[in-house]
Every structure is written in C-alpha cells, then in structure tokens.
Amino acid sequence: MTTLHLAIDRSSGVPLYRQIYDGLRRAILERRLHPGQRVPSTRALAAELGVSRLPVLEAYEQLLHEAYLDGRAGSGTYVGASLPDDLLVAPGRAPPRPRPAPRPVDHGGMRPFRTSMPALDQFPRLMWARLVARHAHAMSPSEMGYGDPAGEVTLRLAIAEHLRAARAVRCETDQILIASGSQAGLRLAAAALLAPGDRVALEEPGYPGARAALAAHGARLVPVPVDDEGLRVDKLRARGRARVRAVHVTPSHQYPLGTSMTAARRLGLLEWAARHEGWILEDDYDSEYRYVSRPIGSLQGMDAHDRVIYLGTFSKVLFPALRIGYLVVPLALMPRFIEARRALDLCSPTLYQLVLAELVRGGQFARHLRRMRGVYQRRRDALLTGLARHCAGRLEVHNADAGLHVAAFLPDHIGESGVIAGLTARGLTALGLSPCYAGKALRPGLLLGFGGSTERRLLDATRVLGEVLRAEEG
Amino acid sequence: MTTLHLAIDRSSGVPLYRQIYDGLRRAILERRLHPGQRVPSTRALAAELGVSRLPVLEAYEQLLHEAYLDGRAGSGTYVGASLPDDLLVAPGRAPPRPRPAPRPVDHGGMRPFRTSMPALDQFPRLMWARLVARHAHAMSPSEMGYGDPAGEVTLRLAIAEHLRAARAVRCETDQILIASGSQAGLRLAAAALLAPGDRVALEEPGYPGARAALAAHGARLVPVPVDDEGLRVDKLRARGRARVRAVHVTPSHQYPLGTSMTAARRLGLLEWAARHEGWILEDDYDSEYRYVSRPIGSLQGMDAHDRVIYLGTFSKVLFPALRIGYLVVPLALMPRFIEARRALDLCSPTLYQLVLAELVRGGQFARHLRRMRGVYQRRRDALLTGLARHCAGRLEVHNADAGLHVAAFLPDHIGESGVIAGLTARGLTALGLSPCYAGKALRPGLLLGFGGSTERRLLDATRVLGEVLRAEEG
Numbered sequence: 001m002t003t004l005h006l007a008i009d010r011s012s013g014v015p016l017y018r019q020i021y022d023g024l025r026r027a028i029l030e031r032r033l034h035p036g037q038r039v040p041s042t043r044a045l046a047a048e049l050g051v052s053r054l055p056v057l058e059a060y061e062q063l064l065h066e067a068y069l070d071g072r073a074g075s076g077t078y079v080g081a082s083l084p085d086d087l088l089v090a091p092g093r094a095p096p097r098p099r100p101a102p103r104p105v106d107h108g109g110m111r112p113f114r115t116s117m118p119a120l121d122q123f124p125r126l127m128w129a130r131l132v133a134r135h136a137h138a139m140s141p142s143e144m145g146y147g148d149p150a151g152e153v154t155l156r157l158a159i160a161e162h163l164r165a166a167r168a169v170r171c172e173t174d175q176i177l178i179a180s181g182s183q184a185g186l187r188l189a190a191a192a193l194l195a196p197g198d199r200v201a202l203e204e205p206g207y208p209g210a211r212a213a214l215a216a217h218g219a220r221l222v223p224v225p226v227d228d229e230g231l232r233v234d235k236l237r238a239r240g241r242a243r244v245r246a247v248h249v250t251p252s253h254q255y256p257l258g259t260s261m262t263a264a265r266r267l268g269l270l271e272w273a274a275r276h277e278g279w280i281l282e283d284d285y286d287s288e289y290r291y292v293s294r295p296i297g298s299l300q301g302m303d304a305h306d307r308v309i310y311l312g313t314f315s316k317v318l319f320p321a322l323r324i325g326y327l328v329v330p331l332a333l334m335p336r337f338i339e340a341r342r343a344l345d346l347c348s349p350t351l352y353q354l355v356l357a358e359l360v361r362g363g364q365f366a367r368h369l370r371r372m373r374g375v376y377q378r379r380r381d382a383l384l385t386g387l388a389r390h391c392a393g394r395l396e397v398h399n400a401d402a403g404l405h406v407a408a409f410l411p412d413h414i415g416e417s418g419v420i421a422g423l424t425a426r427g428l429t430a431l432g433l434s435p436c437y438a439g440k441a442l443r444p445g446l447l448l449g450f451g452g453s454t455e456r457r458l459l460d461a462t463r464v465l466g467e468v469l470r471a472e473e474g
Numbered sequence: 475m476t477t478l479h480l481a482i483d484r485s486s487g488v489p490l491y492r493q494i495y496d497g498l499r500r501a502i503l504e505r506r507l508h509p510g511q512r513v514p515s516t517r518a519l520a521a522e523l524g525v526s527r528l529p530v531l532e533a534y535e536q537l538l539h540e541a542y543l544d545g546r547a548g549s550g551t552y553v554g555a556s557l558p559d560d561l562l563v564a565p566g567r568a569p570p571r572p573r574p575a576p577r578p579v580d581h582g583g584m585r586p587f588r589t590s591m592p593a594l595d596q597f598p599r600l601m602w603a604r605l606v607a608r609h610a611h612a613m614s615p616s617e618m619g620y621g622d623p624a625g626e627v628t629l630r631l632a633i634a635e636h637l638r639a640a641r642a643v644r645c646e647t648d649q650i651l652i653a654s655g656s657q658a659g660l661r662l663a664a665a666a667l668l669a670p671g672d673r674v675a676l677e678e679p680g681y682p683g684a685r686a687a688l689a690a691h692g693a694r695l696v697p698v699p700v701d702d703e704g705l706r707v708d709k710l711r712a713r714g715r716a717r718v719r720a721v722h723v724t725p726s727h728q729y730p731l732g733t734s735m736t737a738a739r740r741l742g743l744l745e746w747a748a749r750h751e752g753w754i755l756e757d758d759y760d761s762e763y764r765y766v767s768r769p770i771g772s773l774q775g776m777d778a779h780d781r782v783i784y785l786g787t788f789s790k791v792l793f794p795a796l797r798i799g800y801l802v803v804p805l806a807l808m809p810r811f812i813e814a815r816r817a818l819d820l821c822s823p824t825l826y827q828l829v830l831a832e833l834v835r836g837g838q839f840a841r842h843l844r845r846m847r848g849v850y851q852r853r854r855d856a857l858l859t860g861l862a863r864h865c866a867g868r869l870e871v872h873n874a875d876a877g878l879h880v881a882a883f884l885p886d887h888i889g890e891s892g893v894i895a896g897l898t899a900r901g902l903t904a905l906g907l908s909p910c911y912a913g914k915a916l917r918p919g920l921l922l923g924f925g926g927s928t929e930r931r932l933l934d935a936t937r938v939l940g941e942v943l944r945a946e947e948g
Contacts, residue, residue, distance in 0.1 A: 015485075110615060120615035132825070133607030141584060141594035144793035145926075180654050180797075184819035196670040196692045209816075216817035218670045218692060263542050263554065294491070294536045302503075319618035321824035323654075342683075343690035345658035349823060350795035351606070452619075 008049050017055035020045075024059060024069075028079055037079045039069065110452045112461035113423065113430040115405045117452030118316050119375050124368065131355045139351065147347035149338050151178025151326070155353045158360035159312075159326050166366075167287060168297030169310055171328045177337050180348050182313035182325035183213055186248075186281065189309050190217035191340035192333060193279050194245055201247040203231055205436035207255040210248045210283065219246075223438040226254055230261030233268040246279040247272075251299045252287035256436045256447050258399030258407050266299050273307035280308045286403035288317055288369055289376050293401075306330035314356065316404060316451070317369060322352055376404065382455035383448060386462025394469040395446070404451030407433070409443045414472045416444035422468035428461055482523050490529035494519075495536055502542050502553055511553045513543065584926050586935035587897065587904040589879045591926035592790050596849050598842065602829075609828045617828070621821035623812050625652025625800070629827045632834035633786075633800050640840075641761060642771030643784055645802045651811050652822050656757065656787035656799040657687055660722075663783050664691035665814035666807060667753050668719055675721040677705055679910035681729040684722050684757065697912040700728055704735030707742040720753040721746075725773045726761035730910045730921050732873030732881045734770050744773070747781035754782045760877035762791055762843055765851050767875070780804035788830065790878060790925070791843060796826055850878065856929035857922060860936025868943040869920070878925030881907070883917050888946045890918035896942035902935055 006023035008016065027033045039045075042060055046053040060069060060077065070080045110120065150156065156176035163169035179185035186209075194200065196218030202211060204223035215221060222244055225232050231249055249269065251261035261269075273280050282299045290296070300310040313325035329337050341347070359365045384400055387408070394414060398407040410416055416432040423430050433445035448465075450458055480497035482490065501507045513519075516534055520527040534551060537543040544554045584594065624630065630650035637643035653659035660683075668674065670692030676685060678697035689695060696718055699706050705723055723743065725735035735743075747754050756773045764770070774784040787799035803811050815821070833839045858874055861882070868888060872881040884890055890906040897904050907919035922939075924932055 110619070117619060120618045123615070123618065125613065126611070129607070129610040129613070132610040133603070136603040136606035136610075137600075139599065139603070139795075141597070144594045144597065144795045145584070145591060146789075146794045180658075180819045180822075183817070184654075187818060191690055212817040216665055216814065294495070294532065296536075315620075320620045321613075321618045321821075323819070323821065323823045340690065343657070343686040344661060345654045345797070345819070347795075347797065348654075349797045349826060352823060352825075 006045075006049060008051065015055070016051055017058035020049070020051075020056055020059035033079045035079050039077050039079060041076065111427070111429045112453040112457050113428055113446075113448045113450075113465075114452050115431050115447050115449035116316065116320075117449055118319060118404065119372060119379070119451055120319055121452075121454070122372065122375050123319060124364075127364065128355075128359075131358060132351070135351055135354045135358070143350050143354070147350045147353070149341040149347050150334070151176065151348060152350060152353040152357060154357035154361070156326075158357045162360055162365070163298075163310075163312070163328065166295070166369075167284065167312075168301035169328055170301050170303075171310075172331075175328050175331055175334065177327045177329055177334070177341065178348050178353060179325045179327060179341075180345055181315060181323045182283065182285065182311050183209055184345065185311045185313070185325045185327045186210060186213040186283070187217060188337055188340045188344060189246075189279075189281055189311070189327065190214055190219060191344065192329075192336040193309070194219055198245040199243060201236055201244045202438070203249060203254060204438055205256055205433060205441070206248070206438070207250065207283065207285075208435055210281075211438060214248065221438060226257065226259065228259055230254060230259055230265045231269065233265055233272055236269075236272055243276070244278060246281055248281040248283065249299070250283045250285060252284050252296055253290075253402045255283075255285065256405075256407050256431075256433060258401060258403060258405075260296050260402070261299070266302060270299070270303055270305070270307065273303075274305040278307065281311065282308050283311045285311075285313065286316060289373055289404065290402040291377050291380055291400070300328060306332065309333075317365075317372070318356075322356075324348060324352055324356060376451060379450045379453065379455055379458060380406070382458045383450040383462065386459045387448075387465075390462045390466030391469055394466070394473065398445070405447045405449040407445060407447055409433075409445040412444075414444075414469060416441075416446070418472045419446065419465075419468055422472060423465065426464050426468065428464060480519075480523060482525065490525055491532035491536075494523070494525075494530055494533035498533060498537055499542055507553045509553050513551050513553060515550065585901065585903045586927040586931050587902055587920075587922045587924075587939075588926050589905050589921050589923035590790065590794075591923055592793060592878065593846065593849050593853070593925055594793055595926075595928070596846065597793060598838075601838065602833075605829045605832060606825070609825055609832070613825065617824050621824045621827070623815040623821050624808070625650065625822060626824060626827040626831060628831035629834070630800075632831045636834055636839070637772075637784075637786070637802065640769070640843075641758065641786075642775035643802055644775050644777075645784075646805075649802050649805055649808065651801045651803055651808070651815065652827060653799045653801060653815075654819055654822050655789060655797045656759065656785050657683055658819065659785045659787070659799045659801045660684060660687040660755065660757070661691060662811055662814050662818060663720075663753075663755055663785070663801065664688055664693060665818065666803075666810040667783070668693055672719040673717065675710055675718045676912070677723060677728065678912055679730055679907060679915070680722070680912070681724065681757065681759075682909055684755075685912060688722065695912060700731065700733065702733055704728060704733055704739045705743065707739055707746055710743075710746055717750070718752060720755055722755040722757065723773070724757045724759060726758050726770055727764075727876045729757075729759065730879075730881050730905075730907060732875060732877060732879075734876070735773070740773050740776060744777055744779070744781065747777075748779040752781065755785065756782050757785045759785075759787065760790060761786075763847055763850050763878065764876040765854055765874070774802060780806065783807075791839075791846070792830075796830075798822060798826055798830060850925060853924045853927065853929055853932060854880070856932045857924040857936065860933045861922075861939075864936045864940030865943055868940070868947065872919070879921045879923040881919060881921055883907075883919040886918075888918075888943060890915075890920070892946045893920065893939075893942055896946060897939065900938050900942065902938060 008019050042053055042056040046056045070078045157173045159176050160171050160173045163171055179188055198219055199222050200214050200219040201222045201224045203226045211221060224235050284298055287295060298310060300308040310328035314322050380400055383406060387395060387397060396409045398409055400406040416434055420430055420432055431447040434441040480494060482493050516527055516530040520530045538545050542554050544552045631647045633650050634645050634647045637645060653662055672693055673696050674688050674693040675696045675698045677700045698709050704725060727734060758772055761769060772784060774782040784802035788796050854874055857880060861869060861871060870883045872883055874880040890908055894904055894906055905921040908915040
C-alpha cells in the first residue's frame, strides 16, 4: 500500500470530502494507483491526513459509487478492476486508446456557427455507451411495457435534486414531468393550459421553435418587445383587456439576443402573472453555461403563486438525439399535464430515462457540465478573438455572456441574407436574426454558434466570415 | 446600515459566495433590506463574516448583474432602487420535503387480461441488448445531433420494404415518417390535415386513445357505428353537408370488437374519401397477428387517390417502451407532415431507430413476428379453452380471430363495472367495452388481453373470472 500524498488545504473553501475525492481520483487516473491495488482504510487515511473520518467516508462512498473503487466485504477497498477506459485519461496525460471505428461522419451538424449544437466531439461516448449497454441488458419485462406518463421516477427524482441545487428551482419529484424534448414539453404545456384561440405573448425577437409549437396548438401569438433588461413587462401590462393567457420567456439567456432578465423585470412579470392569472412558460435553455458571472437562478424559484411552468432539456447539455426534456409543473396542475401527455405520446422511451437517472445521480452529469463550461469558454473566446481579428467594423457583437451562440448585429449596408448565402456557399452555416422576429426585424444580424466546433475551426471560420462580409459590402 | 446576520456554514458543502448571495438576496426579497438602502462594503462584510473578500466580491458581482444591487462609483453599493417595493414578496421558505421512495417494480403490465400488451417474457432480450450495445458504442457525433424529422433513412427504408411485403402497403421510403409511437403519429396526422373545429368520424365503439388524441387537437368528433362488416359507410355518407374531413378506422382488426372490414366496405370508404376529399386515418394496429385466416392487406394498398394515411407501431410487435411508430403519407403531403413534426417533437431518438433498422433489414424482425404468432395462438387458445370451461353461459366470446385480445359480451343481468371491480380485487385486470363508446354502450362486455400472460396464468385467470361472474350474478 502506497502513501497517497493527498494535499489537503483547509483554507481553500473546497469541502474536505471533495479534496479527498479529487486527490484519490487523480491518483487513479494518473495511474499512481493501479486497478486492483488496495487503498488505505478510511480510518487510516483520516489519521494520516489529520481529518475526521466523515469526509473520508463520503469521498470513498462517492468513488465506490462511480466504480473508481471496489469494496470487498471484510477485505478492504481496492481500485476498481473494471474502470471505463476513457476515464483513465488524465487531462493532458495518457493518450486515449483507439475506439471502435466510427461510421462515416456527417459534419453537417458540426459545421462552425451552427447554433443549438453541443460539443459532441467532447462527449464521453464510451462511458455513455457502457451505461446504455448495461441498462439494455438489465431491462426487466415491466420496464419494457408502457412507462409512467410522467416519466421514470428515478429520473424525476434526479432532475428535481439537480434543479434545486443548480438552478434554484423549487420543486419536488412529483412536480417533474419528463417530455420528449423541450419542444414536446412546450406542446404539453400548451395543451394543458390553453384553449385554441387563446392569446400567448412571446418575446420579440424570440425563439422560432416556440412560435411554431404554440401556433401549431392554435394559440394567437402576441409579440412583446425585449430590451436590454429582458421582456418589456410594461407592454404586456398595457394590453389591458385583450387578455393574454400565457407568456413564453427565456429569462436566463434571451433567445436570440442573450440578455438575462433583470430582477426588476422578473418580479414585474411574476406580479403580472399573479394579478392576471396568466401562466409563465420559462424556457431555461442554455442556462448551464455562463462566462461572465455565476449562473442566474431560475424565475420559477422566485414564484410564490404557482404561475411558472419551467422547461428544460438534455439536448444541449448531453446530446440532441437523446430527445429527453422535462417540465416543472405546479403540483395542482399535474393531472392536466398527465392527461395532455397521454393524448400526445403516452410516455418516453424507458431505457434512456434509466441511463440518465444514473448519470445525474452518480455525479457524472454534474462533472460533465463543469468540464464543458471550460470547453465552451475556450470556444467562445476563440470565436470572439476571431471576430475581433477578421470582422471588426463589419459585425457588432451584442452579447456573448452565456449559452452556445453569440448574437451580433450587421451594419445597415451589409444584408443578412447575402451573408448567410455567402457562408453557406463556403461550407459554413449561420442563422439570421430576422427569422427570430414575428414582425419586421429591428436590426439585421447573425447568430453564430460556437458549441459544436473546435477553436481552430472557429478561428478559420471567422476568417471566412470576414471575407464574406467584405464581399457583401462590395 | 444594518448588520445582515448572514449565516455562513463552512461544512455545508455550499460554496461561500453562494451562501452570501443567497443570504443577501433573501434579505432583499424579505424586505429586511430596502430599495435604496446601503449595504456593507465587500471588505466590511468579509471581515464581519470572517471570510476572504473573494467570495463576497463574487456574490456582489452577481447581485449587481441581476440588479438586486446597484453600484455607484465612489459611493458604495445599494439595494437596487428600481425594484418595485410592492413586488418584493418573499416566496415562503420551502422546507425540504421528504423524498418519495422509488416505487417497487410494478408488474401490473403483465397481469392476465391486460390489453395492448405483447409477450415481453418471450422477447429476445439478449439479442436486443447486444444490438443496442453495439449501436451505442458506434454512435458517431453526427448521429448524436438532431436527427432527420422524418426519421433515420435506414429505418424508413426497412419499414417501407417490410410494409410492402407484409401488409401490401404501396409506398416508397420517402413516404415513411417515423413518429414517437402511434399516438404521436395520430397527432401528427391531425396537425397536418385538420384545423381545430374540423369534424372527424370515429368508429363507435372505437379506440379511446384515438378519441383522446383527436379531441386534444381540437377536432369535433363524429361517432359512426360499426357492425359485423366494419364501419357503416352509409351512415358516413348520410351526413351529407355536415362535412367530415377525416375518418379514423381500424380495418384489419376493429378496436375493440375485432371485426375485419369487408372488401365492400373498404371500397365504399375509399370512394367516400375520393368524392368528399376526406382523409382516411388507417390504424393498422395488431394486423400482424391473425389466427383463423391469412392477414388481410391494408386499406392503403387499395387506395388509388392518395386519401389514406397509414399508421403503425412497434409497440405491440416488439415492446411499448420503445416508443417508435410510423406513418405512410401520400408523397404530396409529406412537407406538411414534416412541418407538423418540427412543431411537435422535432425527431425521435436516433439510437433505437438504428437498432430497429438493423433488426428489420437483418430478418430478425420477421422471424420474431413468425415466432410470436405461434406464441399468441397458444395463448389465445388457452384463453378460449378457459373461458369455455369456466365462464360458459355467462360470457359470449364475440371475436377471437386476431390481435392480442378477445372481445366478449356480458349477459344483461351481469354488470360490467362489477365484474371489473371483482377482477381488480383478485389481482387481475380487464377493460370494459363501455369506455370504447363515445355515447351509450349498446352491450356491456369485456376486453380480455392474452398477449402478456402465459397459458397457465391465463387458464388460472379464467377460473377466477368464472368465480367473479357467478358472484356478480348472485
């Protein structure tokens, strides 16, 4: 048994169990501890470190749960013999082992500037595939039947815990409803709360997908402008009698402009909802990634009157083909939502729900999020560097504080559609701001996604964008 | 300036900046701090709390960003003045509620007489799990992005081949649309073809799920009776001016009665659709299993005027938790269906689509179907034997030619709800015929599923059913 040389720093603000966990995990990943090797007992390690046994127990429990360690009753604790290979790669250390040959890759979804696209190249695919394989083998007949329309309870529990901790959402497991993505979640909310012909307010500019979902339900759409503080709640109030039943907002990271709604506007919106018995559909997309300050708590967490329906999805934090999103629904409304679910698509596939539940509860999900924040920060910085270098004077970055895209305005003498056509011709892609407006766009511009591309490709792409802008300027 | 009484707990695991942020935010929301009131400097608060200045700075920065605080250069930091005073309602502090324990596995789905349930005990789980594992490991980044809203092309190709061969459906790959089950498929058809308020005819009695889906879309439902030849097309014609836009039918195996629609009725229905430009929604559920004659070709295959939308699902031939169904759509309508798909749920999970494509194209799917026909034939025979032995005179089997359930009528002196309550009390389950009627049920009866239970359990269950019937008669 080796001495571990764990460095504990009591003044760091990092909890002790976390420091111990990190130290052991690093020792395993860096192969200073080998699979099958025995590790000190919790009692011995606590004595060695001069700490109480509790944080050591906590750290071991987590490592056992994650299979870094393997406990054998009566015979001590060992480094896990079956560690997933891709975990055995310390950052900047051992090269990854070759993986099964992938099928020919279509990079359409991975093109620079593509929006709403996570870093699929950075996804821990092997870990994921192993979890999927394990759960596929363990499926019981009852798990192959029709699932609970609200979703698998283990996943709902995991999501509730996660949202309370990470997004300041006030919720219990019973309020979580799994949906087949956030688009389907929005349809469920519309079906549960709105009659065809009801008026729904949407941000202008706003998310075209929300417009499509609500229009498909038969809602009458009421565009309400946004400014630098978020939705103009005064405009909503000013509608007076023409009653708006619900409002769709993206308070954490306004789509497309990126603004986060100020506290005053949040309180104003909640007050409007309470007074008019309106519903707030809070789409908290991309809230996990902020680069200039801490993530902002949800609007739902400030709501004292059960007027908020909170929508989230795993599409951007894991991968889109998963098709799992969720809603947080005021408890009294759950029966209406369940009924809507039965009429829409009954339930979501069970396998992925079970896999996700394990991923979230086991902590891999939170770690993945943390790691991706760094990845996206670097990609965003590369994009901004490239834009400053190649597009200065021809593109004005409006907001790059958060999320997976940057909103930028074009000057009056450069046309949005021409730029997009030029980018497409050069093998790139971008969304214009215009389609985000229900009415006439106030200013032309671009949404430049950076989530799905490497720093190098983004830098190259900004050079091409600069050329396209100059050509359009003609 | 007040003392804030922020409670800092170093052992809680919550980062210090977060505790400080939460404490200040709560003090503002609960009006312990008022708009315009000065708050301590970061230096003073750090000293008061006995922490370093860094977490205090982070907390302030966040609160400034969210406009809870307002910084004035050179003159300190204040509670945001723009917060409307009357909106500062603190949400009552939510005490952490006890978590619900995950439920024990519910074997309700496997109870004898449960309808719409395949023989999950006979499913080749290991083969399936291996396919899933292989495809999960081989997923490329582009397969993890948003999928084609029409579905993965390999699966669409496989389904088109299968339907042409097995169901006499006339279709090309381009006409296949993957949906998240047949319920979602029906919603897609409604969204693509019907405006809210349009009239849709349904079989009476008919499938309650179809009623729910179409009602949720806002359709006006028109029940049309069925007899021993299927839908009474004459009744549909007789409606004359009160225009019916679409009709939902189950021609292979009428739900719930089991009849298959005669050729004359089929031709009559197609003629009605061509003349009135109506749509036929052909739900071909359970068509794979017939016990008394060859499977009957689809209605779609007889249609020369592109009036039929064909709906199928893998729920009953593989397993329900898969959530994959499909539509065959006249080519000219595909753009409308794709648009509806985008507004509903974008696409289906990719992994299962790839697995299914391999299963269908590799021939395992057809072999599974053949094998299951034998399994279901034996289960049906066991059920009929048991019913003849234990329920003769108290239950009249109406149709047991096909599918996974038997429809049976009760005599007038035995009440449907009493029998169902009696079965439930004995750990069994059954559907009544009454809920299949939009109006008043013509005859009470039961739907007895046999797909999900073994022959022995079915025989035992018929004995219990006989006892329940005798008790209800008493």
